[in-house]
Amino acid sequence: MSGTLYGLGVGPGDPGLLTLKxxxxLRAVPVIAYIRAKRKTGEGESLARAIAAPHLPGGQVEIPFDIxxxxxPRVGQAVFDERMPRVAAHLEAGRDVAVLCEGDPLFHGSFISFMDRLSGDFPVTVxxxxxxINAAAARVGLALAxxxxxxxxxxxxxxxxxxxSLLAGGDGAAIIKLGRHLAKVRAVIDRLGLTARAFYVERVTQEGEVGRALGDLAADFAAPYFSMILIAPETPDAGRRYE
Ligand SMILES: C[S@@+](CC[C@H](N)C(=O)[O-])C[C@H]1O[C@@H](n2cnc3c(N)ncnc32)[C@H](O)[C@@H]1O
Structure with a gap:
């Protein structure tokens, strides 16, 4: 019998936000796989693995995908092409493989690529x-909707x-993948008059977490990849929270 491919959501950073399931x-599977951001200067980091690290039993086979x-997107696809047969070989041999996924596996998660490639041949459990987004809303104390x-x-x-056009409706939003796009997004938010309802969150539940009213950020503020802007839905007192 073949092994099961698991997409394991490990949460946004705090290892305490990993579910019991x-x-x-995580402790039972013989093989784990994860995405690792490849740097020019050698081995990169895997946030998902770092989150899971305190819970790992040790002795598992590890398959990093160095992206x-x-x-x-073709750059990442080439790594998937090269590494995926290793994952498939373990599954074929009856060994379960857990793919560690930052946050939720099916929300902008690289697990979607694993599922697309392997779900035709092997059982998949997410x-x-x-x-x-949920962690950021909880830290800021902002009702999303x-x-x-x-x-x-x-x-x-x-x-x-x-x-x-997406932000013009006045409802709540989370703007993710912020990084180098901060200035552009800020200009749109300002133009729509939403700055008083916008909150910047960086590395939520991780070491170095930052949370501020968007209007308090310096004009040249540099946002990292792991940051987002939450916009409170239009409610009479939404702006007051951040004063
Ligand atoms: C590819 S998406 C992955 C989302 C992830 N699967 C989830 O459920 O949260 C990456 C984006 O999510 C946001 N993000 C993920 N983790 C974050 C964190 N700890 N703090 C702030 N933003 C985060 C950032 O906007 C980042 O650019």
Missing amino acids: AHAI PMSSD VAGISS TRNQAFGAIPATLDESRLE
Whole structure:
């Protein structure tokens, strides 16, 4: 019988935000796989592995996927092509493989590539994780949506006009993948008059966490990749929270 491919959500950073279910599977599987950001200067880091590290029993086979930092998706695909047969070989031999996923596996997660490639041949089980958006809202104390309000998760990589049309409705939003797109996103938020409702969050639940009203950031503030902006839905007192 073949092994099961697990997509294990490990949460946004704090190892205490990993679910009991993910914990049990993490300790039982013989093989773990994870994405590692490849640096020019050698081995990079895997945030998902670092989050899971305190829970790892030791002695597991590890399959890192070293993905170079690049906006060209073909670069990552080549690494998937090269490494995926190793994962498949373990599954074929009946060994379960857990892919460690930062936040939730199915929300902008690289696990989607594992699932796309392997779910036709092997059983797949996804264990939901606490997404960075939920963790950020909890840390800020911001209600993402209530009653008839909508909520949108918007990649900062979109162009200005698309961002503007998505944010113009006045409902709540999380703008993810912020990094070098901060200035562009800020300009749109300012133009729409949403700055008083916008909150910047960086490395939520991790060492070095930052949380500030967007309006308090310096004009040349440099945001890292692991940051987002939360926009409170239009409610009478939404702006007061951040004064
Ligand atoms: C590829 S998405 C992965 C989302 C992840 N699967 C989740 O459920 O949170 C990466 C983006 O999520 C956001 N993100 C992930 N972890 C974060 C954290 N700890 N603090 C702030 N933002 C985070 C950032 O906007 C980052 O650019």
